[in-house]
Amino acid sequence: MLAAYTTASGVRVGEVPEPAAGPGQVLVAPLSAGICGSDLHMVDEFAAFGDEAPRIVLGHEFCAEILERGPETSGRFRPGDRVVSVPYADGPSGPEGLGLSPVLPGGFAQRAVMQESLLLRVPDGMPDDHAALTEPLAVAVHAVRAARPAAGDVALVVGCGPIGLAVIAVLKAEGHGPVVAADFSPARRALAERLGADIVVDPAESSPYERWAELGVVEQPPSPLLPAGVPAGNAVAFECVGAPGLIQRIVDGVPRHTRIVGVGVAMKPDTITPVAAILKEVSITFVYAYRQEEFAHALGLLAGGRVDAAAFVTGGVGLDGVAGAFAELRAPDRHVKILVRPR
Structure with a gap:
């Protein structure tokens, strides 16, 4: 079958072995699969491996149609059903991340296998x-829940x-906010506004940290002076870039007692000055992916x-367009999400 996979020189489309549904699995035909920033990072990192680079069929954000059921399945899904799934399935040595595994193919392929127990009907x-879009939205659901926003909190x-x-999108869908959004890209700022951000800031022109007071952020005193019964703070911040140095800039800019959630994936070492975070008593939480119930909640928000x-959908390609789509996604003003449609 045809699939898009990693090589030492980038992503390539070619023939790969056909997958077979094992016990508790179904064989599917991916219908639409999003290109994630982590896919771009993976291709870049594998270039350093040269000829030793593993071949991974990418694509962990997908919607698929069931073709056939494997052995030991329950029958609650039938051929023709459309499904989404947490991107894991059992391989010979244990769970494999679909789109991240050299053993099982991801969604940039004509066929793949999924674990029946993880399926959700579309x-x-x-x-x-x-x-x-269920998978990337589930990441956001998990991040928002980690921030524990309360009524009146500014994000x-x-x-x-x-x-x-x-x-x-998740903050606004769940009634949280007001929301301040910051990005250098005019196109992305426009999308932030479309999705409900209350204030949109170009960091090249003004600081996002100067706008919170007008939305009701209260700068509370340090912990030793905080009266009993007074909430510590009403601000949360999400780092969604993954650039070294950004977490420290957020620590420096936010008011005391802010809850900071690290969502962006930095691929290089980073440093912070702990005393700055200590004196402000900020909390910094890092999140990975989502829980299964958050994945289901994300599907419900979309449906x-x-x-x-x-x-979110700014482009679509077939398998023969995957390499070009990867190149286009490296220009941040042009696209948000390009979807691969393998059929």
Whole structure:
């Protein structure tokens, strides 16, 4: 079958072995699969391996159609059903991350296997492309829950790439905010506004940290002077870029007692000055992926129209267009999410 996979020289489309559904699995045909920033990072990192680079069929954000059931399946899903799934399935040595595994193919392929126990049925009438957004939106659901926003909290989202935009969408869909969004890209700032951000800031022109007071952020005193019964702070911040140095800049800019959530994936070492975070008593939480119930919640937000899914989809290609799509995604002003449609 045809698939898009990693090589030492970048992503390539070619023939790969056909997958077979094992016990508790189904064979599927991917219908739509999003290109994630981590896919770009993986291709870059593998270039250093040369001829030793592992071949991985990419694509962990997908909607697929069931073709056939494997042995030991329950029968609650049938051929023709459209599904999404947490991107894991059992391999010979244990769970494998679909789109991240050299053993099992991801969604940039004509066929793949999924674990029946992790499947969710896509509601009738929901576009394939919108269903494929479930995985990145689930990352945002997990990040928002980690921040524990309360009524009256003001949220700052630093970076309006796909995940930052998803965080904005989830915050607004769940009634949180006001939301301040910051990004250098005019196109991404426009999308942040479309998704509900209350204040949109170009960091090249003004500081996002100067706008919070007008939205009700209260700068409380240090902990030794904080009266009993007074909430410590009403600000949360999401780092959605993954650039070294950015967490420290957020620590320096936010008010005392802010809850900071690290969502962006920095691939290089980073440093912070702990005393700055200590004196402000900020909390810094890092999040990875999502829980299964958060994945289901993300599908529900999309299916119920509570998130503007169309705002995220800025392009689509077949398998033969994957390499070109990777090149286009390196220009941040042009796209948010390009979807691969393998059929």
